[in-house]
Amino acid sequence: MQRRQWLAAAAALTATTAAPWVRAQALEKTKVTIAVGGKNLFYYLPLTIAEQLGYFKAEGLDVNIVDFAGGARALQAVVGGSADVVSGAFEHTVNMQAKGQPMRAFVLQGLAPQIVLGVNPRTLPNFQSIADLKGRKIGVTAPGSSTHIMLNFVLAKAGLKPSDVSVIGVGASNGAVAAMRSGQIDAISNLDPVITLLQRSGDLRVVVDTRKPAEAERVFGGPMPAGCLYAPVPFVERYPNTVQALTNAIVRANKWIQQAGPGDIIKVVPESYLLGDRAVYIDGFLAAKPALSPDGVIPPKGPETALRALASVDDKLAAAKLDLTATYTNTFVQKANAKYPKG
Template identity: 30%
Template structure:
């Protein structure tokens, strides 16, 4: 998910809705004494966001006395507008959005950090594998990103920037994710592009693409970006967190329980808990996609400060919002570990 050129429109829409008397983001609906939480997820079927649906499937929301509705939304502009206007109480997406929004004087915080690495892969199309064998070979090519200004856009710029390339050296093409990404690669729309599992497993297994850079592991991420890049997180408005710490505590506890469950179970066991339609390309392929990406989840929910700082450094170079104000960005205000630490203490008792 991302903002880019859509951010101004999204922010304007949010401002207009606020002025019209939209829902107070600090108000959380209740039913039969249970909080009714709505969370927007940047692609429910993506393995990088698997803990969202898995938590629901495992019943951990209910066990923590909260009701949670998960909404899938590929558009960062729509997700951010929904969060800013209070139509949803949280977003499960990339942590970098909290920094990008701080540059616009909006306060969002990651309350649980699922992953220290992006879980993203730079794929090269079958037709170009002989010519593209390194990041430097991406010069002059069409490179697929989810959208301009998205996390995949920032990561593409950071990845190529490590090799001295700038956006003047290649063309970024908006191709979305899933089937639209596959279509773009198979019909000469892009030569290479950044995407996640299960798309990666599907294209590699079929021979339609080859992995150029793998950021599903810590080693691969450090090699590609010069450090960690925390990605999947649950982030919320600061005023919502401040107004409802008890509800946030329950929500975080549910996700921490899921992260601990993941570390104790196999890809086969994880796949069996997920909705059957997520394996529409085949059960074995879905299990393979989980096996290839599941190591990205940190098992604790804690943010690593070095990772947060590296995200700020990267956005400070490649985000149009952050670059002009990078020196006043306060990274420590974009996440909190307090709720996760409390959940972990409770789990150990």
């Protein structure tokens, strides 16, 4: 009898001590919808790698990735409730806090924006400075997206207002390439592989290139975190284990990319990403690789840089009192790197 009582007590103790650990590891939400604006871009390569190599599934997640024409539309999907998480530009977290809809970034995909501003050599053969863009048509992935925000920032530094140019959404794929080649737009703010494709065919003259982290810091005056996973603050706080699983997958993808060669990337990404030219895609990857995060860590000074860029074209944002520390967390990334030190 005493033995049975002792065994029962031991089992009860094990249950009470083990249950919290089990609950802590269990995913609160296994099905997650991620909205992204231009999934084929190198800007979002870690997302594709995590999906294609099964890193999300390895964490117990059933992830549905929905692609949109630009980051602004991906954000709208989360605000509207049709998606849970955004894979998009970090600066949206700053913008949304100012609008009273706080978002929090929890893992970085890009160290630098990777956005290139270039002019059309056919319609602007005598281009000399940013001032020459006044009155011109400029293509961005989508109005309000990170490509639009960077364009506005560069214009502001040159003394131009957003209203001094005509902005046209051209997407992040073949449509953007066609718009430049046909002369529909005089300049473009876009990313790879679109940029490399246009460069190789002689349809683009690069003016600002933030694929290079050093140039990005020079342009923005500090570290400018780019692609990341972010979500409404209530989502992050309500589903911490799910957020941790998402972070784990992206950190593994980040590390895999740093060790990968062009041939490895070609084998993993969908054929449609190549835009019909593998050589161009390889060149684009080599150009973008230095701007991709090696470990998912968000630079602490990044939010300040993002706010400066946004405030340069938005007086209301410049006057707003924001808690920039609430726009991101590195807690999940630290745990992910401890779990996957080598990817």
